[in-house]
Amino acid sequence: MLDTVKTAETPEGVELKLTCVSFYARGVAWLLDILIQGFIIILFLFILPRLGDFGLGLLYIGMFFLNWLYPVFFEVYFQGQTPGKKAMKIQVLLIDGTMVTWGASLLRNLLRTVDFLPFFYALGVMTMLMSRDFRRLGDLVANTVVVYKRELKDNLFLDEKILDAQAQTYAPEIVLSAKEQQTIISYAERQNKLSPERAEELALLATPLLNDLPVKSKQSLDDRVNHSEFPASDRLLGIANYLMGRR
Amino acid sequence: MNQEQFICAHEQQWLIMEVLLDPVLLKDMKEETRSDLSWFKQWRKKRKDKKKIIITPYQKKIRALKLESILNADFPELYREMCHHLSLAQARRYSPYLIEHLSSLVDRAHQVFYRQSHIHSESAFAALIFFFTHQFPQTVRSESRWVWLSSAVFYLPLIFMIVLVQFWPEFVYSVMSPDQVMGMESMYDPQADHIGRERGSDSDSKMFGFYILNNTGIGFRTFATGLMFGVGSLMTLLFNGLHIGAVAGHLTQIGYGSTFWPFVSGHSAMELTAIALSGAAGLKLGFSILIPGRKSRYQSLLDAAKISVKIMAGAAVMFFIAAFIEAFWSSSQTIASNVKYAVGIAMWLLVFSYFTFSGQEKNQSIKHKAHKKELEK
Amino acid sequence: MKLESLTLEVRPRTPWESMDVAVRLAVTHWRLLLSSWMITVFPLFLMINIILLEEYPYWAFFIVWLLKPLYDRVPLFVLSRVIFSEKTSWRDVLNAVPAFFKTGVFSSLTLYRLDPSRSFGLPVRQLEGLKGKSRRERMHTLGRAYNNREVLFFILCAHLESLISLGLIGLALMMLPTDMAFQSVETIFTGEDPGLLSNILSMVLYFFVMMIVETLYVSGGFVLYLNRRTILEGWDIELVFRKLSKRALLQKQQEGALVQGSLLKSKVQSILIVLFSSSLFLAGNGLPQNAQALSQNASTAYEKILPPVSAQKLPPEASSESIKETMESPAFNRFKQVDTLEYTGKKEEQDDLDLSSSWLTDIFESIGKTLAFLFEIILWCIALILIFLLVKYHQHLQFGFGKLFKPKEKSTPIPEILFGLDVREESLPDDVAAQAMALYQQKDYRASLALLYRATLAYLVNNYEFTLAKGATEGDCLKWVETRLSSKIESIELEKKYFAELTRAWQLTAYAHRFVPEEQMARLCQDWSRFYDKRVDSQTNNSRGLNDE
Incomplete structure (x- = not known):
């Protein structure tokens, strides 16, 4: 039967159902993140250069962290969700359904560089089409998967x-x-x-x-x-x- | 036992679990029971109460829990119980809603239970220190063949280019455009205005930021492109080696060495090593697919990735240190060249000994103790 | 349409999940989808280009773009068949082509060409065969009370199209030498009349990108449509119920086969009666035109009990009422009050900060300079602290600098129980060896060896930091002893040998119920007191030293 659900078993013998997310929802999440990052950078551009060269230095450092470590920080400390992912109700998990670790998060986000090639995640989209659980290269290497976060329904x-x-x-x-x-x-x-x-x-x-x-x-x-x-x-x-x- | 009896019997535990999984709720409940609230908290509580006009019966039930029962709860025990309940509910075919509720609780608890312990505990700092004193140098040592390969690809063209440019100066234009060469020359011209004048801290800070953004970014890219069967890393290493070699060779050849070499000596150890290490991490990644050994290609890649990301993280910090030295120490014009050379050599020694010796813990401490005990007798 | 043969897991999904499933669906059948696209659309595409491309390239582009809704019918046809596990080949696709033109092609090419929910509405046109007013009503029913994700989906697919084209162009540019790449980019942007070759190339590129994206788009719309109907009509429930009744029928038949004669007859009759009555009953509701056929053919009524679902229409009024009711139910009417603070005082006139004015700039700059100075000082302080630490602990750097900072290991308490044996020293009798021997002579072999082994473990625990994970076995203990204890000292070597022998004896007794001979037991006891007995230690320390020599 055709489905997007992947099951992972916990050591307690309980089966977890992970619903994998394809590039549509992930693309929107990415776009939201980019908008947030862009907004922050524009804010910085507006304020920091007033402080002269020191401000520029801060701007560069800020850009570095926004560019490389923003997703890592959010994924590790906010249940695998960057703000964009949170808006789309999706999250990054390790393949066994546990929280993403520092190493895995760093890996998958550094490898964005490769997924981005040659233009706007073309390679990433191709890998997602080919892999079973819509994983891009970074996900494959870091052994992570992006799933819909389970929300508690009405009680x-x-x-x-x-x-x-x-x-x-x-x-x-x-x-x-x-x-x-x-x-x-x-x-x-x-x-x-x-x-x-x-x-x-x-x-x-x-x-x-x-x-x-x-x-x-x-x-x-x-x-x-x-x-x-x-x-x-x-x-x-x-x-x-x-x-x-x-x- | 029918469903309603089942719910009656265990609901208390589920509610406790719910609270334990929600730190905000837990904090709220702790605050509510405390009577000696400060005026600020009381004010906040009032505002919150205003907000919560509609409380669902479920929330009411949670509110009705006794704080002691939550504080006394044993999370692992509770988690196991929950798993048990879920299996029971599934086996007894209770309502899908109930099963959904239980399994989502188990799901969340599972994520908390198997979380990496370093993230939130106080030992995070200790883990960080441990990484730099033990894990990082140990990993580099154990992956030394990639480090040597990457160093070879990086340093050999560098040295080759320096030597080449001494004899055939025009070769510098094979890797750099004339504009770039002009820019380089004006930066290190001993007769230029800015040479010999101390730069302010503000422009130093600017350069610090720039070096972090630029150099670390290059390091990351060197690593990531290694995934393409190592080709990306090799190309970046080679190109960087040629480029740096050409600059160094050219500036020496036209006699600007007196400004160039003192400038680069301080941070060279950190920066060049960091580049070589990022390259090594990338090469390990790429070659793990090409030469998987006895594992499957994918498994070999997974294992290699776990190791190489450690090297990369360490290298990133080395880039930061290099940026600091480059911006605040190397740029200083008042420090004598000899001092700078001395520091440069010291840094090289430090880096070398760090990777050679650090983290070599004696594993036989227990044997030692047994020895001692025996000798005492 | 038979729900039983669906190859798709049916359950109510969110729109996002439906899109994901659509991707999976398209990828699973990519061969068939792309090949049928090639044999049907490619000739058309070729024809348009041969006629128009040289003379009127822009018209060619326009027409290729305009005819997209027509192409969409090909993947939808394929998907609608493979999803019900019908064998489909490109021959079937070719045969079906004429039928495509009867599915409201004209209106979808003109009036509805720019309709963003094109792919969502296509199944209504093509599979349900509705046109005009009835189509609009149907779309209304399907679309109501539904957050219209199909529009968003259209936008996403449009982006996907440009993304993949950009990716392919980028790939092509990467292959070209740099100079040529720049030139070709220049020709794109300077807008000079492009040559025929570049037109052909971009046309081919457009074709391939269209092929991939349209397939994904149609499949997405289709799955969204299926999902919508699953929610509205309870398809997943229907599936299980059908299987249930089929199973029950089979079961009854088997039971019936076992029972003899008249009993059987009456049972079958009763089943038939039930079937017949329910079929009549059913025939009355949805489709009167099927009713006669059904009642005529009662023996096969079961198979045809339900008319194909695609032909059923919900009366719009009734469904609107039910939707209204649903919307009024408490589940949809929970309100949440959210308080926010709003500034109600007078708004101050905003100062026009003239940032170019020199004194303000100066202030900012000087603040920046001060901060930079502080920043530098802080960084230097950190560096100095690091250097200080390095110097102070340099000798640790060699042998585990980080021991000082190693994450605190929880100090494991001395274990009191190892695999069920109490290993506290207090629990042991004074003279272990004698007691063990006594037990042996009382034929309580097991207890005697247990005592000996337990006492040895207790010694290890108390004297050698003997720590093992919970659940360690005797083998693990033996391994620990053999690897962790130094082998350079002869007495320890002897101890190790002794422990190995003791372990073997204990395992034999405990698990295999084979008992050690008495002389071995005696030796074990003797050796035990030689190695481990404290009282013996203090008395015969000297003699033991001599022994070791």
Whole structure:
């Protein structure tokens, strides 16, 4: 199956899912970083030369650090995120899913020079197209990978019942695999984002779960929508309730 | 155990983990429980409370935690427990939301747990010192063949060019344009106005900044382009060697040596060695792909990269030191040439002995102790 | 369209992730994509150029650019087939070419040529075959409540195009000798009438860049479109449910095969009834035109229970209502109050700082000079401190200068338990050797050797800084002893030999349950008291010294 997810296993045996980032999002992040760097340099250019030659000296030092060590500093101290990456919600990790180290960060950022060749990361883009996890040369050498930072979704599940507590609880009549159970639950969770007709249609697909359902075959879907009757959907919600432990 | 019982049983731990993973939250909670807040903090707290008009039930739960339970929590233990919970939740097919929540907690905890210890601990400074007293010279010694190769590619053309220009002065134009040569001549002309006049600290600082920006940048590029099978590093080394040799040779040949050699003697040790080391790091990188030995090419590259980046980091600091010497010491006009030569030689000796001797720790200290004990008996 | 044969992992994704998947998709099928592009687009491209390039080069460029939406249909056709794991070759592509012209080509070449969401809308035209008003409505449904990343995506791809062209030009310039390179750059910028050769070259370059970027662009739009539908229609759920019912059906059939006669019949009947009723039920909802066909053919109803998803349309009103509801649900209505400080006093008139005025400049310059002076002093101080440290610790430089600064190792406490054996000295009996021998004679071989071994470890721990990682084995201990203890002194050499023998004996007893013969045990005990017993040490120190000699 085609996907961009890479799994890394922790020593504790937990699998981490790393979603690799291709050049689109990374390009935008890079652009934002360049804009920030450029802004700072323009600010310096505006202020520092007033201090005469000393100011120029500071300007040069500032340029050096901005150019070479700005990404390293942010990647090491801010969870692998430069400001641009933070805006795009992506981060640099080592290939095993741990935080990037000094050495790796320095390496991947020094090797930008090579990735940049011959013009505007052309080599970097080519390597990203060819490597499995969208890694540019610097990433390949430093053994790092750029992934989407996992953000915690709503924590509502801990507090509020997603499912209607009024809905009845049904025990499924056949044995369900893990994936099927999870799909039924995610059906219940996403159900209100689908249109009711589609939700009903989906529910009808799970035929074996709908035994002895009072089906009025003559009735068309529109009629049932008007009466807001969704027997199959309600049945699946009941099963989801059961699966989530509300028995 | 159904899901709700599971959540009830372990939620406390998850919340504690949540707080531990969020330093800001932890600090807040510590502050809140302390009664003797300064007026400033009280004011800040008021402002913060104003902001937090809407608190989700989840936040409420976190706020309800007792501080002691957080402070007493054992992070590694908690992390292991979390991993356990996650596996349980997966095996028991709890709600995807719950699994998502747990696995994101585990994910974050994993990153904290396996973080490089030097980054945030107080031993960062000690680690830095240790790097320069041990690791850096040791690494350079163990990679000496690349250092020698890079030195050969760099110094031989340099010396060759100096000698060549003495006999055929026009060869200087083979590596430099006439404009550049003119510029060089005017800089070191003993009759020029600026020679013999002390430069102010401000222009010294300017040059300091410039040398850092320029020279270190060249060093970095020398290293990085080594990735292209070493070709980039070789070219940069060769070209720099020829260039520096041509300048030195030409200025000596037209009799400006009295201003040129004292100027460069002070920082030459640091700067030339740093260039050679950046080249060596780049060569190691490039040749690790060409000559992988028994490893796969990619593995060999990965291993080489870890070592070479250490050399490069050390070389970068050497560039900084060279920039300092060049800007503030070499440029000084009041110091006698002989002193400058003496310092130059001292620097060369220092660099040489640093890389030869430093960090040679006796590994047999335990054997020594056993010896001593035996002898005491 | 069969969802089961999708080669793409289906799940709701963010737009950015969808773009990434698109790259992966295009790269996976690059051979087919590029070759079909070559056989269809290249002849067209060649024709345009042969006719126009010599006479009207700018028109040639313009037309090649204008026809992009037409080319887009080729990669989309290929992708829409390979994504459902249909075998596709360039022959299929050629056969499909005439059909491309029926997919709203005219409007997409004229009215919608500059539409940035071109690739996102293309599947609606080409795969769903919608036109005119129904197309617009469909696009509306797909695009609503959706942050329009397809526009951003268009911009990104436009940049990618210029980036790759620049990269290729740069590569070409790198290959050329420097003088020629400068000349060719000059001719680009001075805008003199370029020759035919340079026109051809840039045309070829444009073609190749277009080939790569358009493929990525179309594939990106396609995956964005698929993802949108996955979210709206729950494709991932549909997939699992379909598999579920298929599996359940199979299972029931197998069960049915086991059960004999009438039972079987009734079961099959009941399944058929369920299927039939649900198929009728379904036939009623989406597509009435399919209903008859389905009811006629009830035995195969299962396979065709659902009409192809692409043909289903959500009634826009209903979906808009549901979206409205969703948007009003608490998940979308959380507010956060953010306070910021705003200056409400009078704004002061801004002084026009005349920076060119001499006194101000002077002040700045003198500040700069002072700072520079301070800076230099600070740097020199640092240098002096470094030199001072160097001089002070120069002898350390040779043998571990950094020992002073070595990262603090946590002083490991003397271990009290090694692989389950208590190695504190207090825990040992006074006369170890005698006790061990006594235990041996009581036939408690294991305990006796354990005691001896434990006592030896205790000695090592307390006298030789014997530290091992948690989980070390007896073998590790032996290795430690053999490598770390000096071998120059004879007595230590003997000790090492003794330890090796003891370890072997202990391992035999503990793990293999083979017991050492009595004379060996006796020797071991004797040697033990010779080497390690403190009381013996103090008494027979002299004699031992003689022994060693």
